[in-house]
Each structure stands twice: as C-alpha cells, then as structure tokens.
Amino acid sequence: MINVLAAVDVAALKDTTLLNMGIFGLFVAVTMVIVFRASRNNKTAADYYAAGRSFTGSQNGTAIAGDYLSAASFLGITGAIAINGYDGFMYSIGFLVAWLVALLLVAELLRNTGKFTMADVLSFRLRQRPVRIAAAISTLAVCFFYLLAQMAGAGSLISLLLGISDWGGQALVIIVVGALMIMYVLIGGMKGTTWVQIIKAILLIAGAAVMTFWVLAIYGFNLSALLGGAVETANNPAVLNPGLQYGKTETSKLDFMSLGLALVLGTAALPHVLMRFYTVPTAKEARKSVVWSIWLIGLFYLFTLVLGYGAAALVGADTIKTAPGGVNAAAPLLAFHLGGPLLLGFISAVAFATILAVVAGLTITAAASFAHDIYANVIAKGKADADTEVRVARRTVVVIGILAILGGILANGQNVAFLVALAFAVAASANLPTIIYSLFWRRFTTQGAVWSMYGGLGAAIVLIIFSPVVSGGATSMIKDAHFALFPLSNPGIVSIPLAFLLGWLGTVLDKKREDTAKQAEMEVRSLTGVGAEKAVNH
Amino acid sequence: MGNEAHTPDAAASVDFEQVQSTGQFQELRKRHRSFVFPMAVAFLLWYFAYVLLADYAVGFMSTKVWGNINIGLILGLLQFVSTFAITGWYVHYSNKRLDPIAKEIRDEIEGHEFDKHGKRVGGANK
Numbered sequence: 001m002i003n004v005l006a007a008v009d010v011a012a013l014k015d016t017t018l019l020n021m022g023i024f025g026l027f028v029a030v031t032m033v034i035v036f037r038a039s040r041n042n043k044t045a046a047d048y049y050a051a052g053r054s055f056t057g058s059q060n061g062t063a064i065a066g067d068y069l070s071a072a073s074f075l076g077i078t079g080a081i082a083i084n085g086y087d088g089f090m091y092s093i094g095f096l097v098a099w100l101v102a103l104l105l106v107a108e109l110l111r112n113t114g115k116f117t118m119a120d121v122l123s124f125r126l127r128q129r130p131v132r133i134a135a136a137i138s139t140l141a142v143c144f145f146y147l148l149a150q151m152a153g154a155g156s157l158i159s160l161l162l163g164i165s166d167w168g169g170q171a172l173v174i175i176v177v178g179a180l181m182i183m184y185v186l187i188g189g190m191k192g193t194t195w196v197q198i199i200k201a202i203l204l205i206a207g208a209a210v211m212t213f214w215v216l217a218i219y220g221f222n223l224s225a226l227l228g229g230a231v232e233t234a235n236n237p238a239v240l241n242p243g244l245q246y247g248k249t250e251t252s253k254l255d256f257m258s259l260g261l262a263l264v265l266g267t268a269a270l271p272h273v274l275m276r277f278y279t280v281p282t283a284k285e286a287r288k289s290v291v292w293s294i295w296l297i298g299l300f301y302l303f304t305l306v307l308g309y310g311a312a313a314l315v316g317a318d319t320i321k322t323a324p325g326g327v328n329a330a331a332p333l334l335a336f337h338l339g340g341p342l343l344l345g346f347i348s349a350v351a352f353a354t355i356l357a358v359v360a361g362l363t364i365t366a367a368a369s370f371a372h373d374i375y376a377n378v379i380a381k382g383k384a385d386a387d388t389e390v391r392v393a394r395r396t397v398v399v400i401g402i403l404a405i406l407g408g409i410l411a412n413g414q415n416v417a418f419l420v421a422l423a424f425a426v427a428a429s430a431n432l433p434t435i436i437y438s439l440f441w442r443r444f445t446t447q448g449a450v451w452s453m454y455g456g457l458g459a460a461i462v463l464i465i466f467s468p469v470v471s472g473g474a475t476s477m478i479k480d481a482h483f484a485l486f487p488l489s490n491p492g493i494v495s496i497p498l499a500f501l502l503g504w505l506g507t508v509l510d511k512k513r514e515d516t517a518k519q520a521e522m523e524v525r526s527l528t529g530v531g532a533e534k535a536v537n538h
Numbered sequence: 539m540g541n542e543a544h545t546p547d548a549a550a551s552v553d554f555e556q557v558q559s560t561g562q563f564q565e566l567r568k569r570h571r572s573f574v575f576p577m578a579v580a581f582l583l584w585y586f587a588y589v590l591l592a593d594y595a596v597g598f599m600s601t602k603v604w605g606n607i608n609i610g611l612i613l614g615l616l617q618f619v620s621t622f623a624i625t626g627w628y629v630h631y632s633n634k635r636l637d638p639i640a641k642e643i644r645d646e647i648e649g650h651e652f653d654k655h656g657k658r659v660g661g662a663n664k
Contacts, residue, residue: 253594
C-alpha cells in the first residue's frame with residue numbers, strides 16, 4: 001500500500017462543502033415531511049411520549065438501533081480502532097454484550113410495569129415522591145452527559161467538513177443543528193422522533209455496509225490481509241494486540257476494567273433506551289425489539305472492526321490525528337479515500353443525521369422525565385391534566401435544546417466514544433442497581449433506592465470531576481488546573497459497586513417496610529403483563 | 539388521565555397477593571428466574587474473563603493463529619457469537635416456556651377470577 005497517505009488530502013475536503021450540505025439538506029427535508037405527517041395523530045400524552053404505543057417490534061428495534069448507534073459508535077469507535085487498534089474494538093464488544101442485560105433482565109418487565117418513564121417503574125411499589133425525584137434527576141444527568149458527547153461529535157464533524165476550526169463558525173452550525181432538533185421533537189413528539197431514528201438507522205447501517213464491503217474488496221476479502229495493511233501503515237505490529245492504549249501502566253489497566261464494567265452495565269440503565277420500550281404495544285413486542293436491535297447493532301459493530309482497521313490501513317493514524325476533528329474524523333476520511341467527495345458527502349450527512357436523531361431522542365426523554373415525573377407527579381401532585389403535562393414537556397424541550405447547544409459549543413476535542421462511556425458509567429451507577437433491586441428483590445425499600453441513586457450518581461460525577469478527564473492531563477478539558485485526585489478516567493469500577501452496596505445497605509437499615517400488596521402487584525404485572533398500558537387506537 | 543399511573547381499570551380490583559401465591563404464578567416466576575439469572579451470570583463471567591485476558595494476558599491474546607488473526611480477535615468475535623446465541627436461546631425459551639403460562643394467568647385475572655372482595659372463582663392451579 002504505497003502512496004495511501006497522499007491519497008487523503010485534508011485541504012481538498014473544503015471543496016466538497018456544498019455537496020455535503022446538499023445531501024444533509026435533503027435528509028432534513030425528507031424527515032421533516034415525515035415528522036409532519038406522523039404528528040397529525042399526536043393528541044394525548046401517550047401519543048406524545050410513547051407514540052401511542054403503536055410501533056411494531058421490528059420498527060422499534062430499528063429505532064433503538066438508531067438511538068444506540070450514535071456518533072459515538074460510528075465516529076468514535078472507528079476512530080478508536082484506527083488509532084488504538086485492538087483496544088478500540090473493546091468498545092464494540094462492551095456496547096453489544098450489554099444488550100443481554102437489557103434483554104434478559106430489564107426490557108419486558110419494564111414494559112409491563114411502566115407507563116412513560118423509568119421513574120414509573122422505580123416508584124411503582126416505593127414511595128412516589130422521593131423515588132420519582134431521584135429517578136428524574138439521574139435521568140436528566142445521564143441525558144446531559146450523553147448530549148455533551150453528541151454535541152462534541154457534531155463539533156468534530158463540522159470542523160472537518162467545513163474545514164473551519166474557528167469558534168464562531170462551529171458555534172453557528174451547532175446552533176442550526178440544535179434548532180432543527182428542537183423542531184423535530186416539538187412537532188413530531190415520540191412518533192416523529194422514532195421515524196427519524198428508523199430512517200437514520202437504515203441509512204447508517206447501509207452506509208457502513210457499503211464502506212465495509214469496499215474496504216474488504218480492496219484486500220481481496222481477506223481479513224488477515226487488511227490487518228496486515230493496518231500494521232504496515234502504522235509500522236507497529238502492536239495495533240493488532242490489546243494494550244496499546246490501556247496497557248501502559250497498572251493504573252491504565254484498571255481504567256480498562258472500569259471502562260469494561262461501565263459499558264456492559266450501562267446500556268440497560270440508559271433512560272432514552274428504556275423509554276423506547278414503551279412505544280410498543282406489548283412485552284412480547286418489547287422482546288422482539290431488543291432482538292432486532294441486537295442483530296442490527298451486532299452487525300454494525302462487526303462493520304466498525306473493518307472500518308477502524310481500514311482507516312488505520314488506508315488513511316493512517318497520523319493523518320487522522322492531525323486532521324480537523326481529530327480521532328472522530330477517521331470514518332469520514334476513510335469515506336473520502338474510498339469514494340471521493342460523493343461518499344464523503346453521504347457518510348457525513350448520515351453522521352450529521354445520526355447526531356440529530358440521537359439528540360432528539362435524548363431531548364424527548366429528558367423532557368418527558370421532567371414533565372411527567374417532576375411537574376405532573378411532584379409539583380402538581382398528579383392533578384395536572386394531560387394537556388398541561390404535554391405543554392410543560394414541549395417547553396422543557398426548548399430549554400434542553402438551548403442547554404444542548406451551549407454544551408455543544410463548549411465541549412470539543414475528546415473522543416466521542418469515550419465521552420459516551422462516561423454517560424454509561426453514570427447511568428450504570430445511578431440507575432441500574434435500583435432497577436434490578438426493585439424488579440427482583442422483594443425486601444427492597446425506598447431508603448435503599450434513594451441511597452443507591454443519589455450515592456451512585458454523586459460518586460460517579462464527583463469521581464469524573466476529580467479525574468484526569470477534567471484536569472491535569474494533555475487531553476483534559478481544563479489543561480492548566482491540577483485537581484485530578486482520582487487516577488482513573490472512568491469511574492465505573494468504584495461507583496457501580498458502591499451504588500449496589502448502598503442500595504443493599506439502605507434497605508437493610510430501613511426500619512420501614514414497603515407495602516407487600518404493591519410488591520405482589522408489581523411482580524405479577526411484570527411477569528404476566530396484566531393491566532399493562534395498551535396501544536392507543538385512533 | 540390519571541398520573542398516578544398504575545391503575546388501569548381491568549386490574550384495579552385484583553388481589554395480586556393471592557395471584558402471587560398461586561402455584562401457577564410461582565411456576566412462572568421459577569421458570570423465568572431459573573433461566574435469566576444463571577444466563578446473566580454466565581455471560582457476565584465470560585465477558586469479564588475476556589476483558590481480564592485482554593488487560594493482563596496481552597502475550598496470550600497476541601498469539602497469532604492464522605495469518606494476522608490472533609487469539610484476541612477470535613475471542614472478541616466469539617463474544618459476538620455468544621451474544622447472538624444467547625439472544626436466540628432466550629427467545630426460544632420465552633416462546634415455549636414463559637409466554638403460554640403468562641397468558642393463562644393474564645386471562646384468568648382479566649376474567650376476574652381473582653377478586654379482592656370475593657373468593658377465588660376458578661381453578662388457577664392445575
């Protein structure tokens with residue numbers, strides 16, 4: 001593979017800006033029409049938050065894949081494999097295996113017991129107020145971290161495509177992306193958002209499939225030859241072995257374990273993924289959706305292995321690192337190398353669409369949680385009517401949209417997959433123990449839930465603040481300050497076990513017992529689906 | 539629309555503690571847990587074994603097996619295979635062993651065989 005490095009001329013990317021914008025504009029126009037059509041039936045809260053529970057398992061499964069295969073998966077993992085080789089592949093495996101937790105332990109039981117949000121399930125048999133508030137706060141925190149990651153991805157992509165690294169230009173485009181997202185969610189609600197996810201998932205998986213096929217064709221469909229190419233370009237046989245990024249010291253090895261733990265336990269606790277289970281009519285359809293998404297996501301992550309090593313072989317780690325957008329630019333640069341401006345335009349539009357769709361999904365989750373859990377159930381004490389609740393949700397969408405735009409303008413430069421892994425750690429610490437305990441442990445009490453949620457959330461966030469991610473390192477957010485007291489960049493290995501422990505401790509020390517009738521009701525409902533929310537008929 | 543959520547009319551008057559104590563429900567619970575718990579432990583152990591190997595047994599994982607394909611890559615791809623296999627297995631198990639009994643219980647409850655104020659009407663136990 002001689003001359004491959006010269007084949008990607010980063011400066012030439014600027015000439016393709018108009019084409020990129022054209023393809024992206026087309027996507028926006030088509031999806032807007034669909035969102036408008038889908039929104040005509042948005043009448044009730046169940047319509048707005050849960051799309052009238054009218055999607056089929058396969059539609060919802062595709063939408064879940066759309067939600068899950070965020071910029072982190074496409075830009076982040078491809079970049080991580082291109083730069084760090086095998087250690088990047090680890091993200092793919094963790095993100096996929098994690099779905100088994102959702103499939104076996106959470107999805108169906110949750111669909112059977114809840115209505116709109118994660119807090120519905122957690123507060124089912126515990127005291128409503130404290131548990132709902134805690135669940136809503138952790139939902140908002142996880143959505144915020146996830147939004148930050150997506151917006152950082154948007155920033156990277158924009159700086160690559162428009163060749164602009166000046167602050168004002170990037171900020172302007174992030175504002176445009178954010179405004180579009182607000183419109184989707186305001187107009188379309190969950191139904192419109194779900195359709196955007198479905199279209200985006202199909203485009204993303206198809207685009208990745210084409211690139212994978214192309215890369216494999218270059219190497220005669222021989223994976224070993226592709227890996228050889230990556231070794232040759234990197235001039236380092238270690239790209240095929242674990243440890244390139246995380247094997248340097250004992251601390252970094254521990255960090256790798258921490259990352260592995262957060263990845264596998266985070267998925268089943270992500271509020272925007274959990275909320276998707278309410279868009280289907282039954283638990284059986286919820287199961288079908290998870291099965292669909294496992295196949296689609298698994299397939300996609302197999303593609304990322306080829307794309308990552310393909311980018312390492314054909315583009316080269318050095319070119320990627322110095323390109324505007326850095327690590328996150330590996331996939332677009334590979335597209336440019338393979339298919340020139342047209343493929344780059346298509347792939348970039350898909351990546352933009354990915355960010356837009358995921359941000360929309362996160363926003364509607366956060367808005368639903370605020371309106372349904374905090375406003376309707378806590379502030380209005382269950383007396384707000386559905387119209388008011390939806391109106392509050394729509395206003396929340398605008399507020400969150402503006403926060404996301406501001407966060408996106410501030411967050412930049414970090415690997416997107418890495419930032420998402422932090423969101424996973426926060427979700428696994430704050431939510432997973434309470435979800436598991438309240439579904440499976442009869443004795444579990446309100447005090448246990450509250451201790452576990454606040455303890456897990458607080459520990460995860462405090463450890464992130466005092467980690468090398470925020471200060472003290474070359475890639476930190478604040479480079480000049482030094483308060484990195486906690487050596488690991490992912491808090492999972494400490495905060496997740498701590499949250500499980502607090503949930504147990506809070507329960508055994510609790511003198512109050514919960515209502516056994518409610519526990520019986522929750523258990524019977526969760527396993528049999530009695531009285532579960534039905535689809536809305538129009 | 540009630541915001542307290544969980545009181546759709548169909549199930550409002552059901553005595554769930556009574557349902558919970560029936561042999562049929564206990565059987566469903568046992569079947570569910572005896573599948574998902576061991577399976578969850580198994581795949582988590584297999585996943586963490588893999589992560590530990592990648593972390594602390596770099597030499598072993600780097601052993602080339604065929605061309606540039608090393609043990610690490612093969613084990614990684616096997617994680618994909620096991621995930622797909624467990625998914626298929628669980629779906630098969632649910633369809634055969636969980637769904638029919640869950641539907642029976644649901645039909646009985648929705649047919650008002652369990653009522654808070656009255657006695658149990660029909661035979662929930664086989």
